[in-house]
Amino acid sequence: MNNTKGLSALLLTTIIGASLAGCSSSNTSAANASNPTSNANTTAQTEAPQPTEKALSGNLVVYSAGPEGLATKIKEGFEAKTGVKVEMFQGTTGKILARMEAEKSNPVVDVVVLASLPSMQGMKNDGLLLPYKEAVNADKLVSDWSDTADGNYFSYSASALGIVYNTKKVSTPPTSWDDLTRAEWKGTVNIPDPSLSGSALDFITGYLSAKGDSGWDLFKQYKSNEVAMAGANQEALDPVITGAKSVVAAGVDYMAYKAKAAGEPVDIVYPAEGTVISPRPAAIIKTSPNVDNAKAFIDYLLSDEAQALVAKAYLLPGRTDVKAENRANLEEIKTFDVKWEWMNEHSDEVSTTFTQIFK
Amino acid sequence: MNINSLRSFKWVSGGLALFILTVLVLLPLLLIFWTSIYPNEQLDIAAPLRTIMGSHDLVEVLLNSIGLGVSVILLTTLFALPLAWIMAKTDLGHHNWLDVVLLIPFMTPPYIGSMGWMLFMQTGGYMEQLLPASSVLTPYFFSYGGMVLIMSLHLFPFLYLLLRNALLQIGGNLEEAASVHGAPFFYRFKRVIIPLLLSSYGLGALLIFVKTIAEFGTPATFGRRIGFYVLTSEIHKYISSWPIDFGKATSLASLLLGVCLVMWYIQTLISSRYSYRLIGGKGTRTKRYKSTGIVGVLSWGYVVLLLLASIGIPYFSIITASLLKLRGEGVSWSNLTLKHYAELLSPGSQGLEALLNSFTLAIIASSIAVILGTWFALTVGKGATFKQKITDLFSLLPNTVPGIVIVVGLILLWNARWMPIPLYNTYWMVVLTYVVLFLPYTVQYVKASYGQIDSSLMQAGQVFGGSKLYVFRRILLPLILPGMVAGWMMTFTISNRELVASLLILPPSMQTSATYIFAQFEQGAVAMGMAMAVISVGVTTILLLVLEYLSPDRKRRQR
Numbered sequence: 001m002n003n004t005k006g007l008s009a010l011l012l013t014t015i016i017g018a019s020l021a022g023c024s025s026s027n028t029s030a031a032n033a034s035n036p037t038s039n040a041n042t043t044a045q046t047e048a049p050q051p052t053e054k055a056l057s058g059n060l061v062v063y064s065a066g067p068e069g070l071a072t073k074i075k076e077g078f079e080a081k082t083g084v085k086v087e088m089f090q091g092t093t094g095k096i097l098a099r100m101e102a103e104k105s106n107p108v109v110d111v112v113v114l115a116s117l118p119s120m121q122g123m124k125n126d127g128l129l130l131p132y133k134e135a136v137n138a139d140k141l142v143s144d145w146s147d148t149a150d151g152n153y154f155s156y157s158a159s160a161l162g163i164v165y166n167t168k169k170v171s172t173p174p175t176s177w178d179d180l181t182r183a184e185w186k187g188t189v190n191i192p193d194p195s196l197s198g199s200a201l202d203f204i205t206g207y208l209s210a211k212g213d214s215g216w217d218l219f220k221q222y223k224s225n226e227v228a229m230a231g232a233n234q235e236a237l238d239p240v241i242t243g244a245k246s247v248v249a250a251g252v253d254y255m256a257y258k259a260k261a262a263g264e265p266v267d268i269v270y271p272a273e274g275t276v277i278s279p280r281p282a283a284i285i286k287t288s289p290n291v292d293n294a295k296a297f298i299d300y301l302l303s304d305e306a307q308a309l310v311a312k313a314y315l316l317p318g319r320t321d322v323k324a325e326n327r328a329n330l331e332e333i334k335t336f337d338v339k340w341e342w343m344n345e346h347s348d349e350v351s352t353t354f355t356q357i358f359k
Numbered sequence: 360m361n362i363n364s365l366r367s368f369k370w371v372s373g374g375l376a377l378f379i380l381t382v383l384v385l386l387p388l389l390l391i392f393w394t395s396i397y398p399n400e401q402l403d404i405a406a407p408l409r410t411i412m413g414s415h416d417l418v419e420v421l422l423n424s425i426g427l428g429v430s431v432i433l434l435t436t437l438f439a440l441p442l443a444w445i446m447a448k449t450d451l452g453h454h455n456w457l458d459v460v461l462l463i464p465f466m467t468p469p470y471i472g473s474m475g476w477m478l479f480m481q482t483g484g485y486m487e488q489l490l491p492a493s494s495v496l497t498p499y500f501f502s503y504g505g506m507v508l509i510m511s512l513h514l515f516p517f518l519y520l521l522l523r524n525a526l527l528q529i530g531g532n533l534e535e536a537a538s539v540h541g542a543p544f545f546y547r548f549k550r551v552i553i554p555l556l557l558s559s560y561g562l563g564a565l566l567i568f569v570k571t572i573a574e575f576g577t578p579a580t581f582g583r584r585i586g587f588y589v590l591t592s593e594i595h596k597y598i599s600s601w602p603i604d605f606g607k608a609t610s611l612a613s614l615l616l617g618v619c620l621v622m623w624y625i626q627t628l629i630s631s632r633y634s635y636r637l638i639g640g641k642g643t644r645t646k647r648y649k650s651t652g653i654v655g656v657l658s659w660g661y662v663v664l665l666l667l668a669s670i671g672i673p674y675f676s677i678i679t680a681s682l683l684k685l686r687g688e689g690v691s692w693s694n695l696t697l698k699h700y701a702e703l704l705s706p707g708s709q710g711l712e713a714l715l716n717s718f719t720l721a722i723i724a725s726s727i728a729v730i731l732g733t734w735f736a737l738t739v740g741k742g743a744t745f746k747q748k749i750t751d752l753f754s755l756l757p758n759t760v761p762g763i764v765i766v767v768g769l770i771l772l773w774n775a776r777w778m779p780i781p782l783y784n785t786y787w788m789v790v791l792t793y794v795v796l797f798l799p800y801t802v803q804y805v806k807a808s809y810g811q812i813d814s815s816l817m818q819a820g821q822v823f824g825g826s827k828l829y830v831f832r833r834i835l836l837p838l839i840l841p842g843m844v845a846g847w848m849m850t851f852t853i854s855n856r857e858l859v860a861s862l863l864i865l866p867p868s869m870q871t872s873a874t875y876i877f878a879q880f881e882q883g884a885v886a887m888g889m890a891m892a893v894i895s896v897g898v899t900t901i902l903l904l905v906l907e908y909l910s911p912d913r914k915r916r917q918r
Contacts, residue, residue, distance in 0.1 A: 061867055068882050072709070089867030090878075094600040101603040105776040108784055108867075119601075168687070195600050231583060234883035241687050241883070243483030255883070265687040348602055359416075359586060 056082045060293040061108050063089045063096045065115040065198060065280065067254065070313040077309065078300045084293045092232045093119060093198030100285075110288040111297050113280065116198025117145060117155065118205060118344035120281040124152045125344070130284040132295050137302040140319045142330070144340075145279035155279035156301040156318040157310040160333045161203040162268040162275060164251035166240050176271045177207075180249055181221040188246035189227040190239060191358075194351045196232040199278035203250040205343035205350050206276035210336035219357060222249065229358040241266055252278070257314035257327050270328065274336040277316070373746055376738040379731070380753040383795050387768025388616065388760065394771055395609035407610035417593070417607070421614065424589040427507065428568040434511035435518045435567050436560075438665060442515075443522035445658045449648045452523075457662070459904070464669040465516040466900065468856045468873070469509075470576030471892045474880065475673030476509050477581060478680050485676055488689050501585050510577050512669040514570055518563040525559035558629060565626045569619050573761030575859045580880070590615045591763050591859075598767060599863060609771075612764045623759045681889035699890040710891055713875035717855050717895065720786075720871060724793035725850035729843050731794065732801025736809060736842075737835075739802075751802075758799035765796060766860045784866045792864055793854040800853075801846030808842030848906050852899045 060078075064071045068090055075086045089099065093115045100109060114120050123129055124147065133151035141148065145155035163180070165173050169188075174180055180189050192200035208215040228245075230236040233252045239245040241264050248256075256268040282301050284294040300306050307322040314327050323329055395407040411417045442461075446452045464472070479485045480500045487494045499505070529552060537547045578592040588596075590611050597608035648654050680686075684696045703710035732754070739751040757765055769792055774783040782788045812835070820830035858873040865874060872895040879888030 063867065066882065068878075087866070087868040092600075092881075097601040098599050098603040101601075102598060102605075102770065103774065103784070106774055106781075106783060166687070195596075195602075229586075232881055234881055238686075238880075238883050238885065239481065242478075242481070243687065243689075244481040259883070263685050263687075351602070359588075 056084050056293055056296055058290060058293060059085050059087060060110050060290050060297055061087045061089075062111045062113065062297065063091070063099065063109050064113040065093045065096060066090060067258075067313060067315075070309060070315070071113070073309050073313075074301065074306055077305060078297055081300065081305075082293070082296055084296070086297075092196045093201075094196045094232075107285065107287040109285050110290050110294040111282060111284055113156075113282040114198055115159075115278060115280050116202050116347075117279045117281055117340060118202065118347045119198060120153045120283060121340065121344040122347070123283065128286055129153060130286045130288060130291065130294075132284055132298055135295070135302060136299045137319060140321050141302070142279070142318060142320055145318065146281065153281040153283035154298060154302060154318070155281040156306065157315040158277050158279040158318065158330075159199055159252045159254050159315055160270060160275055160277045160328070160335075161199060161250045162253050162256070162270045164237060164240060164248040164253075164256040164266055164268045166243055166246050167265045167267050169243055169246045173267070173269050174247065174271075175269060176273055177218060177249070180227065180247065181218070181225050183225075185225060185247065187226040189222070189225070189249055190230040190236040190245050190247070191222065191227050191249045192233050192236040192251070193229050193231055194354050197236075197252075199233065199252050200250050201347055201351055202278035202343065203276045204354055205347050206336060206338040208346070208350060209339040209342040210274075216353075219354065223357050227358075229355070237266075253327065254314040261314075261326070270333050272334065274334045276338055277330075277333065277335055279318070280315070372734075373738050373750070376735050377746060377750050377753070380735065380750060383791075384753050384756050384765075384798075387765060387772045387795075388756070390771040390775075391609050391612050391616065391764065391768045394605065395613045398606050406606075407613050410607055410610040411614060417611065420588050420590060420593050420611070423587060424572045424591075424615075425618075427510070427589060428571045430503075430507040431510045431514060431571040432564045432567050434507055435515040436564070438511060438515040439519035439522055441661055442519050442665060443526055445661060446519075447523050447526035449650045449654060449658050451650050451658050451662065452647065460666065460670070461516045461519065463900070464513055466852070466903070467513065467673065467896065468576060468858065469513050469574060470580050470858055470873075470877065471677060471896065472513055472673045473509050473577045473581040474885075474889075475676035475680075476505075477584065478676040478885075479672050480505070483689075485679060485690055503585070503587060506577065506581055506585065506587060509581055510571055510574065513577070514567050515669070517570070518567055521559050521563040522556065525556050529555050561629050562626055565622050565629075569622050569759070572615065573619065573763075575763055591761060594763050594767065595859065595862070598770070608767060612767050615761055616764050619759055619761060677889050677892055680885055681893050683886055686885065699886045700894075703887060703890050703894070709870065710875060710887065713870040714872050714891065714895065716869060717872040720789055720793065721851045721855040724790045724797070724854050725847045727790065728794045728798050728850045729801050729847045732798050732846055733805050733839065733843055735798070736802045736805035739806060741810060754802045755799045757796050758803075762796055762857075763859050763863075766792060766863050769795065770864065783864075786866065786869070788864055788866070789861065789869075792860045793850070793857065796857070796860060797850040797853055800849040801843065804842035804846040804849070805839050806842075808839040812838050844906070848903065852903055855895060855899050
């Protein structure tokens with residue numbers, strides 16, 4: 001009796017045990033897939049009681065427009081936080097777009113960071129971007145600069161364009177864009193090349209979008225006053241630092257603030273009639289093989305930590321609740337009434353016309 | 360039996376060599392032509408011509424390149440001819456160190472040299488700081504003439520060596536022979552010296568032309584500053600900045616390739632038709648003028664002036680720029696610092712990483728290039744079968760074709776949709792590109808070594824029972840080793856400083872010393888870039904000098 005009881009109990013346990021084991025070995029993945037909530041619950045119970053953040057690993061390829069120092073700090077900060085290895089190509093907006101075009105047949109990039117909003121809008125219209133509506137802190141961004149409706153791109157920072165000048169050579173800085181067409185500035189002014197510098201392109205298209213076709217007069221007068229088109233932003237600024245030229249028209253402000261902080265004899269003015277602010281959008285590319293990592297990268301760009309890095313790099317933070325350090329903040333800079341859609345539609349044409357005028 | 364197996368081995372090895380060369384060198388170049396004549400999915404032979412002729416800008420770019428080539432020929436001649444005469448005909452020629460020093464301008468990467476010149480000459484530059492009155496020269500320098508000057512100062516050593524060797528080989532005997540037969544000076548000059556010198560000069564001038572129109576560094580730095588655009592800078596622009604245009608890039612590349620191939624063909628014609636046997640058994644005797652008095656003053660003055668312009672000025676700027684604390688402050692003792700070097704060489708810094716990348720890439724690439732190059736050189740051997748000639752031609756092609764053209768071809772090939780080997784955007788793509796670009800060095804050096812070996816040596820080895828491997832290891836290898844070492848060294852040095860390929864094909868998050876320097880110029884950290892230039896040029900130059908000193912065949916390599 002005892003024996004049979006013991007035997008049946010043994011049988012029962014083995015049967016139950018075997019069926020349970022079979023279930024756990026063969027059906028776990030199916031159960032996970034079909035019933036993620038219960039699985040999440042069990043892991044939450046058995047493991048550490050953390051929120052349901054996915055553990056990240058592997059790589060992320062980022063093509064990023066400068067500034068180099070900030071890009072490197074963001075890369076390091078993101079790597080430290082997530083353990084994802086970031087491979088970063090740093091270049092100007094023009095070079096990044098060209099690289100993506102060259103790699104069209106074999107895309108490797110996950111996230112792009114540009115220095116030009118219209119270029120990013122163009123990519124959105126071409127259907128190249130992966131929407132990420134759930135991006136953390138996206139609601140705090142300056143709404144004009146980001147695709148808040150669909151979450152296609154997020155401007156995590158911005159820079160304003162101004163007139164940068166050498167303080168040793170210039171005692172009374174120009175106060176308006178028209179000043180630079182005067183004879184006293186003949187041959188002493190640089191302007192960045194819009195085919196290389198996204199922010200310069202933004203300035204030119206932004207200015208034209210606000211002024212209409214008559215806006216071209218300014219640039220034609222610049223040309224006849226021997227304004228030189230000189231590479232990307234830093235190449236335009238460099239001769240001004242060394243004193244070879246006196247002024248950069250449409251120079252990015254953060255570079256000027258940075259050089260000034262290092263002790264170089266430069267300063268910047270924002271013309272009274274207004275200027276253009278060039279947002280720096282980031283987006284996930286649709287072909288991204290590492291979508292989770294890419295989303296985490298966007299979240300990181302909008303995080304307090306990265307926004308603080310942005311502010312330290314003399315850029316305007318993308319979030320309205322973060323203030324820039326040691327520089328003019330957004331509300332202190334008067335801007336033109338720019339039309340981003342027009343800028344996006346006409347950027348190629350404007351860039352070509354401009355470089356033809358200045359070549 | 361033994362002979363047969365040897366033959367079939369040779370046949371397989373030769374076929375394989377040809378196949379590899381076709382894939383590595385020929386296919387990329389053919390793809391450029393193909394892409395340029397097959398725009399919009401439709402065959403159109405005249406498309407590249409129409410693309411270029413249809414655009415006023417591109418015609419101008421083409422004429423710019425050609426004009427620049429001709430101008431540089433003229434100015435290098437002006438620099439090199441007197442120098443060659445001085446070094447061949449006066450006792451300044453006994454100073455062997457001068458020959459090593461005269462190679463420095465040629466070994467200085469042009470993008471660094473141009474940068475040095477720009478820093479020196481620009482408004483508020485070093486020259487103006489040292490000599491304020493000199494600022495009147497600035498506008499004259501930042502012009503077409505300045506560009507020709509910079510490029511000529513880079514290339515003249517090349518023409519000089521050719522001309523000097525020709526002058527030395529003409530020697531006294533031939534002139535004396537003419538003189539004995541009653542020829543007056545003018546007649547001797549016209550009928551002996553000119554024809555003998557002309558063939559060397561013709562070759563040199565053609566090579567200068569090709570090197571000038573293939574050059575990327577100076578147009579990318581100086582040319583951009585003055586708004587002077589040439590084929591190479593435009594090709595680079597069309598594939599690396601927005602809006603990208605492969606059609607225009609490949610059309611221009613086809614054109615550049617075509618011009619260079621024509622020049623190369625003319626060059627082979629000249630060298631086969633107008634080459635004279637000048638080396639006899641007797642050894643040449645040269646009458647040299649004493650460098651005293653007016654001859655001495657003029658000769659030394661000329662050499663010193665040329666060295667100041669070609670080495671003094673650029674290196675002064677490069678070193679000064681690498682030491683300045685603040686660039687806006689100008690040259691003064693209180694504004695000097697070594698912190699850029701410290702920052703560059705600090706562990707984990709981007710600069711150090713780039714430097715190490717360059718060295719490892721160069722070591723791997725030159726090792727592979729030496730193995731492949733030696734194999735190809737031995738395949739070519741002394742033989743003159745069609746297959747050997749073709750192998751020879753293909754393996755030397757990268758030397759004739761401008762670097763940027765090959766790089767465009769390699770991108771088209773390895774990034775093509777149908778390419779099953781995922782090499783593009785990886786480390787190995789860079790290695791592959793360096794190998795292809797610099798293969799000709801090893802091939803040339805090894806071929807030269809091999810050409811001097813009498814086949815009876817190998818036959819003797821076989822007669823005495825040596826296996827093939829043994830004969831190779833104990834007879835052939837030691838004899839061609841100097842050529843292999845020279846090829847390795849040359850590939851190492853040049854790939855270490857290579858710019859245009861690195862700019863276009865480096866995978867993300869990777870830099871070499873050259874792209875680091877270029878990026879620092881773009882990012883405004885000129886001091887860091889120049890510190891890197893000093894270190895990378897310094898280290899490779901020292902390596903070259905050590906090798907030059909150790910190498911048993913010093914004389915022969917001084918072509």
